[in-house]
Each structure stands twice: as structure tokens, then as C-alpha cells.
Amino acid sequence: MIDFSLPEDLAAERDRIRRFVVDKIVPYERDPRLTSHGPNDELRQELVELARAEKLLTVQAPEELGGRGLTHVEQAVVYEAAGWSTLGPVAMNCAAPDEGNMFLLSKVANPEQTDRYLMPVINGHQRSVFAMTEPGGAGSDPGQLATTATFDGENFTINGRKWLITGADGAKTWIIMAKLEANPHLDGPIPEGPTLFLAEGGTPGITIERTMNTMDRNYVGGHGVVNFENLVLPAESLLGESGQALRYAQLRLAPARLTHCMRWLGAAERAQSIAVEHAKTRTAFGKPIGEHEGVSFMLADNEIALHQCRLTIWHACWLMDQGHKARHESSMAKSYVSEELFKVADRCVQVLGGIGISDETVVEMIFRDMRAFRLYDGPTEVHKWAIGRKVLRD
Ligand SMILES: Cc1cc2nc3c(=O)[nH]c(=O)nc-3n(C[C@H](O)[C@H](O)[C@H](O)COP(=O)(O)OP(=O)(O)OC[C@H]3O[C@@H](n4cnc5c(N)ncnc54)[C@H](O)[C@@H]3O)c2cc1C
Helix, strand or coil: CCCCCCCHHHHHHHHHHHHHHHHHHHHHHHCCCEECCEECHHHHHHHHHHHHHCCCCCCCCCHHHCCCCCCHHHHHHHHHHHCCCCCHHHHCCCCCCHHHHHHHHHHHCCHHHHHHHHHHHHCCCCCEEEECCCCCCCCCCHHHCCCEEEECCCEEEEEEEEEEEECCCCCCEEEEEEEECCCCCCCCCCCCCCEEEEEECCCCCEEEEEECCCCCCCCCCCEEEEEEEEEEEEHHHEECCCCCHHHHHHHHHHHHHHHHHHHHHHHHHHHHHHHHHHHHHCEECCEEHHHCHHHHHHHHHHHHHHHHHHHHHHHHHHHHHCCCCCHHHHHHHHHHHHHHHHHHHHHHHHHHHHHHHCCCCCHHHHHHHHHHHHCCCCCHHHHHHHHHHHHHHC
């Protein structure tokens, strides 16, 4: 049976979230604390308190950790509504990278690590980072990871350099990917794959060299270049099993790449609504521009893309709710949705004419913020490469 209808309570919650975002969050889009490096921590905390007051904070968290334990399909509906403003997910604590990090930690962290590193993030008091990408080569190809960890029987010592680390400035919960080096204190053979470690922001040995100047500004704290120089972490900092970092990263990435799709779908809808309004009211050559086929076709293409993207997301979510890993489907969704929604945003800029590239409307910000979506959590080409290999193999 295929049933695309939404349960009444879920539809009502979607509408409540949309109203919350429109009434309480959208007014902050012109707040100077939304800086070129993203919302600052003061703004984030203010937004988080608004969501907390409405019982909309971290609703995706597992029930035993204080959330509602949403299914993937429920998440799709909730995140799309939150995404109407890029600040919506920040307020509701379901923005990247915290959302993916919370998911990973809820699956892998032990009880002590959960209390120390996860719960403060779920409660909205702390932020987290996932530090994998490196200037030397580890990006699409994490096999090139050069950051090392050595064990002396008591502590790990981490050395390496990372970049594009979202939220590095000010985050307290750090998940760091490094490769264990051979040494006599390790039991058994050295694992081939890299390992994840937990650290607290501000620990000596973690230096944020700088926050990069990027074209997006929706992520709290921006994106940092980080140096680990003799970062000493106790043995209990090991997250999960050694050598399993890539497996855990996959665990995080499959749902995380879908949640990006959900949030950006909401933002693209917002851009479309602004473009539609403009097309109805702006006139050229004796009629509203929307009555010129060139413009109405752009709006129609957007409508089709938004619908297709929603169906693609919902299908992958539904599969995951049935217990499938849906790696292939989430990969197809990520590459398709990121490319299509960016085209939607681009057409919205075009419909707006010259003001499309100005901050007279939020479309310009959505366009810039959304560009990076085609790169992170697997660039389109890398997803297509994997999809192509599967097609040929099967
Ligand atoms: C806004 C933003 C936030 C990010 N946040 C984080 C974060 O918090 N933590 C973190 O660790 N990283 C983060 N990243 C990094 C992100 O994970 C990488 O940018 C991504 O994995 C791509 O790696 P790269 O930038 O090194 O590009 P590269 O791997 O160097 O790729 C460059 C180009 O080569 C193409 N390419 C690579 N391999 C293939 C292939 N097999 N076939 C065809 N084309 C290929 C890619 O598609 C791309 O177009 C972030 C990136 C961005 C843009």
C-alpha cells in the first residue's frame, strides 16, 4: 500500500512550526548578530530559548534522551517547516553539524560520554563539531587522512590540521577523526581505518587558526581551520571502537545528508513564495511578469522540482523507517535534491530581476547559503560516482 497522506497531528505540528518560524524567527534574519561567519552564540542562545519555550527544541532526539524520537518521515516534515528560515533549524537545534553529531553520539557514545558530551548539546547549551576534512587531501577521499593519534598506554596524543570545520569557534563537544599510529602500547594490530575521539573545546592542543571567509552564513560559528598540536586525550576519549571512524561517519552521513535535503527544501519553498509574490505584483510590458510565459515557466519548473525533491526525500526516509540503510537512495536524494534546489534558488533570483542579487529579500541569502549544499556530505560528483558503480555492479 502506498499512502502519501500525513497523520493529522503531524500536519498540525508542521503548521505550528511554520507559524513559529514565521512569527518568531524570521524577524531575526536582519539581526546584526547574524554575521558573515553565521549566527553568533548570543543570537543562537536567544533563538534556542524561543524554541524551548514552545517545546520545539531538539524534538528529533531519542525519547530516552528527552526528545520525541521522531521517525525519519516525521523528521522530513518537521525539518522542512523549520527550514523556512535558515535560522529555524538553529533555533530548534536541528541544524548541522549538531544534528548529525547528536545522531552519531546517540548511537555510539557510552553512558559517561553521553552525559558529558551529548546531553549538553541536546539541551541546547553547547555546540559540537565533527573534524574530519584536511587541507592535505582528506575530503571526498578520507583515505588520505593525515591526522595521527599515538597511544602511550594512558593517553592519546593527536597531531594534525583540519579545515572547513563547521562551528569550530566556540564549540565544546569535539568529535575528531585521526589515524592510530603503531606503537607497543596498543593491544593487537593497528586498525586500518581511522578512529574517532572525543575532546572538549578549549583543551590545550586545539588551536583555531582562523575562521574562513565563505559565501554562506547560516552555520553558527562559520567554518574553522584547526590545528591539533600534541593534543593529549585520556584513554576514555575513544569514541566507539578503534578503526571504525568511517563506518560511524557513514552511520552519521546517510541520515545527515537527508536532513540537509529537508531543511533546504523548506528554504527553497520560501524563495519560491517570494518569487511568486513578485511575479504577481511586478509589471512589465503591460502585465504582471508572471503572465509572461518565460517567467511562469520558471515558477512551474520550481514547483515541479520542489514536488520531486519532497517525494525523493520522503521515499528514502520511508525506507529508513522500514529498517533499510537506504544508502543508495539517500545518495541519490542528496545529489538530486542539492542540484535541483540550487536551480530553484537561481530561478527565484532571476524572477526577482535586479533586486534578486540584493538583500532586499532573503532569496539572495538562501542562494548563497545553499551553494555549499552541493559540496558537503559528499559532493554531487562523488555521489554519482558511487551510484554509477552500483549501477554497473548490479
Ligand atoms: C559549508 C561546508 C561545511 C563543511 N563542514 C565540515 C565539517 O564540519 N567537518 C568536516 O570534516 N568537513 C566539513 N566540510 C568539508 C566537506 O566534507 C568537504 O568539502 C567535502 O567532503 C569535499 O571534500 P573537499 O572539499 O576536500 O573536495 P575534494 O575532495 O578535493 O573534491 C574537489 C572536487 O573533486 C571532485 N571529486 C572528488 N572525487 C571525485 C570522484 N571520484 N569523481 C568525480 N569527482 C570527484 C569533487 O566532486 C569536487 O568537485 C564542509 C564543507 C563545506 C563546503
